[in-house]
Amino acid sequence: MPIIASEKELSVYENMAARFDVAAAKLGLDEGFQKVLRHPSKEITLYIPVMMDSGSIEVFVGYRVQHSIVRGPGKGGIRFAPDVTLDEIRALASWMTWKCAVVNIPFGGAKGGVVCDPEKLSRRELEAITRRYTAELLDYLGPERDVPAPDLGTNEQVMAWVMDTYSMHVRHTSTAVVTGKPLDLGGSRGRREATGRGCLIVADQALQRLRLNREEQRVIIQGFGNVGSIAAKLMQETGYRIVGVADIHGGIYNPKGIDVPKLINHALEAGQISGFPGCDPVDPMQILFQDCDIAIPAAVENVITSHNADRIKARIIIEAANGPTTALADDILAEKKVFVVPDILANAGGVTVSYFEWVQDRQGYFWSESMVNERLEQMMVASFNDVLGYAERHNVSPRIAAYMLAIDRVAFALRLRGLYA
Ligand code: GLU
Numbered sequence: 452m453p454i455i456a457s458e459k460e461l462s463v464y465e466n467m468a469a470r471f472d473v474a475a476a477k478l479g480l481d482e483g484f485q486k487v488l489r490h491p492s493k494e495i496t497l498y499i500p501v502m503m504d505s506g507s508i509e510v511f512v513g514y515r516v517q518h519s520i521v522r523g524p525g526k527g528g529i530r531f532a533p534d535v536t537l538d539e540i541r542a543l544a545s546w547m548t549w550k551c552a553v554v555n556i557p558f559g560g561a562k563g564g565v566v567c568d569p570e571k572l573s574r575r576e577l578e579a580i581t582r583r584y585t586a587e588l589l590d591y592l593g594p595e596r597d598v599p600a601p602d603l604g605t606n607e608q609v610m611a612w613v614m615d616t617y618s619m620h621v622r623h624t625s626t627a628v629v630t631g632k633p634l635d636l637g638g639s640r641g642r643r644e645a646t647g648r649g650c651l652i653v654a655d656q657a658l659q660r661l662r663l664n665r666e667e668q669r670v671i672i673q674g675f676g677n678v679g680s681i682a683a684k685l686m687q688e689t690g691y692r693i694v695g696v697a698d699i700h701g702g703i704y705n706p707k708g709i710d711v712p713k714l715i716n717h718a719l720e721a722g723q724i725s726g727f728p729g730c731d732p733v734d735p736m737q738i739l740f741q742d743c744d745i746a747i748p749a750a751v752e753n754v755i756t757s758h759n760a761d762r763i764k765a766r767i768i769i770e771a772a773n774g775p776t777t778a779l780a781d782d783i784l785a786e787k788k789v790f791v792v793p794d795i796l797a798n799a800g801g802v803t804v805s806y807f808e809w810v811q812d813r814q815g816y817f818w819s820e821s822m823v824n825e826r827l828e829q830m831m832v833a834s835f836n837d838v839l840g841y842a843e844r845h846n847v848s849p850r851i852a853a854y855m856l857a858i859d860r861v862a863f864a865l866r867l868r869g870l871y872a
Contacts, residue, residue: 460753460756460757460758460777460779461777461778461779463536463538463539463542463752463753464538464539464541464542464545466752466753466774466777466778467542467545467546467774468489469778470778470781470850470851470854471488471489471545471854471858472485472489473851474847474851474854474855475488475489475858477845477847477851478858478859478862480858484862484865484866487865487870488519488548488858488861488862488865491516491517491518491519491541491544491545492518492519492520493516493517493591494514494515494516494517494537495514495515495516495588495591496513496537497512497513497514497515497587497588498510498511498512498513499511499512499513499565499580499583499584499587500583501576501579501580501583502579504573511566511580512565512566513564513565513566513580513584513587514537514540514563514564514565515540515561515562515563515591515597516537516540516541516543516561516562516563517544517559517560517561517591517597518541518544518545518547518560518561519548519559519861520559520596520597521559521861521864521865521868522548522551522552522558522559522860522861522864523556523558523559524558524559524593524594524595524597524598525544525547525558525559525560525561525596525597525598526547526551526558526559526560526561526597526598526600526805526806527543527544527547527560527561527562527563527602527802528562528563528599528600528601528602528603528605528631529562529563529564529565529584529599529600529605529609529613530562530563530564530603530604530605531564531565531567531568531569531577531580531603531604531605531609532564532566532568532569532603533566533567534566535564535565535566539752540562540563540564541562542752542773542774543562543564543602543773543774544561544562546560546562546773546774546794546795547559547560548560548857548861549795549853549854549857549858549861550794550795550796550798550799550857551799551806552856552857552858552860552861553795553796553799553834553837553838553853553856554796554802554830554834555830555834555860556803556806557806558802558806561597561599562602563584563588563599564602565580565584567604569604569605577609578612581609581612581613581616582615582616585612585613585616585617586616586620589617589620592628593621594625594627594813598627598628598629598630598805598809599613599628599629600629600630600631600801600805601631601677603676606631606677607631607633607638607643608633610629610631610633610638611633611636613628613629614626614628614629614636614637617629627812627813630642630805630806630809631643631805631808632808637808637811638808639804639805639807639808639811639817639818639823640817640818640819640820640823641804641807641820641823641824641827642801642804642805642807642808642823643677643681644685645800645801645803645805645823645827646677646678646681646682646771646798646801647677647678647680647681647682647683647684647771647800648685648800648824648827649797649798649799649800649803649827649831650682650686650747650769650771650797650798651682651685651686651689652800652827652828652831652832652835653769653792653796653797653831653835654668654686654691654745654767654769654792655689656832656835656836657767657769657790658767660790660839661766661790663744663766664690665689665691666690666691666692668691668692668744669694669706669743669744669745670683670686670691670693670694670695670744670747671693671694671695671696671704671739671741671743671745671747671765672693672695672696672747672749672771673697673702673738673739673746673747673748673749673750673754673772674697674698674748674750674751674772675697675698675718675724675749678749678771678772678798678801679696679698679747679750680711680718682747682749682769683711683714684711684712684715687708687711691745693708693709693711694706694707694708694709694741694742694743695709695733696709696714696724696738697724697733697738697750698718698723698725699735699750700723700724700725700735701723701725701732701733701734701735702724702725702732702733702734702737702738703724703727703730703731703732703733704730704731704732704733704738704741705729705730705731706742709727709730713727714727736754739754739755739763739765740759740763740764741764742764743765744765744766744767745765745766745767745768745769746763746764746765746767746768746769747768747770747771748768748770748771748772748776749771749772750772750775751772752772752773752774752775753774753775753777754776755776755780755784756776756777756779756780757777757780757783759780760780760783760784761787763784763789765789766789767789767790767791767792768789768790768792769792769797770791770792770797770798771794771798772794772798773798774794775794776791781848781850785848790849791848791849791850792835792849793849793850793853795853795854795857796838796849799831799834800827803830803831804823804827807823807826807827837856839852841855841856
């Protein structure tokens with residue numbers, strides 16, 4: 452049925468659940484298991500008091516949602532952003548379960564968030580929020596329980612504070628409690644670049660399927676943080692032409708191509724990409740709809756919706772962000788025959804190398820960068836082929852195929868374990 456633009460868009464969690472329902476029905480998953488896997492297993496809300504630099508006390512709201520620990524410890528990032536909601540964290544936790552199952556790593560899914568604006572907080576205030584957040588979650592975190600990582604608004608430093616706070620309480624250094632740490636504290640080589648590198652790997656796979664060359668591909672990326680900037684850099688190095696980029700403050704477009712290393716320097720100096728010489732300015736919310744062959748949303752959820760999906764000009768979408776496309780937009784993109792590499796596959800490079808980091812920490816033996824990258828590539832290519840094979844066999848989109856594959860794997864483990872009552 453055609454989608455009409457006035458149809459009501461869903462919340463982030465509802466968008467996850469809409470795809471879950473379709474995939475579970477196609478799998479013929481029994482109703483009881485559907486109920487179990489559709490909902491998270493635990494949701495924790497925290498009120499985090501912090502003494503601000505001004506001397507006043509502020510209370511920040513934080514969440515940790517564990518969606519599933521059926522296949523292993525909970526795994527997933529911590530997001531610091533002013534618009535974090537429980538609905539969003541619940542969806543992100545579920546996506547982590549599916550993502551870990553798609554790439555077949557032994558983790559469940561979890562996600563955390565704190566409602567705050569890290570750009571407006573001092574380093575000391577950020578540290579205070581992070582340490583109190585971690586201390587409150589002490590009973591729930593741990594290398595065998597739930598292993599956080601960076602996400603929007605958090606970084607290696609924040610992970611170092613999580614690791615230190617947890618370690619101080621358990622009375623020994625526990626590096627495997629968190630991933631995405633600094634290299635000198637048990638971080639993994641290649642982790643910082645892993646999500647962007649994973650996007651390059653799946654883009655190459657998509658081109659192979661569609662029999663296209665890198666050199667003919669004009670790429671647009673929305674988001675120029677850790678994921679977007681690295682994807683842009685690695686893709687340009689391998690022959691793709693980056694023609695448009697946007698961050699939260701503004702976008703730039705140049706059909707002849709943008710010099711990414713120079714743009715990264717400009718962004719570091721100016722604090723934003725706007726004003727980069729030789730490019731036309733574009734509204735960041737419009738960047739994905741400019742002329743290009745590959746569009747990469749690498750920022751936030753719900754940016755490609757039923758209201759704008761018909762304006763996508765790209766032949767391929769690589770979902771570097773979690774949940775950038777709404778369920779209503781899926782049908783419009785399918786009608787336009789856009790090849791969508793879904794988030795739970797496209798951005799799984801990050802958590803895959805998080806898994807490598809966790810393994811290295813537990814062994815106390817660290818791998819070379821080339822070994823990390825090689826294994827990442829093997830796992831991403833295998834997962835891409837698994838998903839596309841599933842899509843062909845079941846005659847569904849790659850997104851529904853990825854959900855089906857993931858749900859099937861989690862349900863299989865759940866069936867073996869049984870319910871504890
Ligand atoms: N925050 C990243 C994601 O959404 C990484 C999670 C992790 O490494 O645990 O996939």
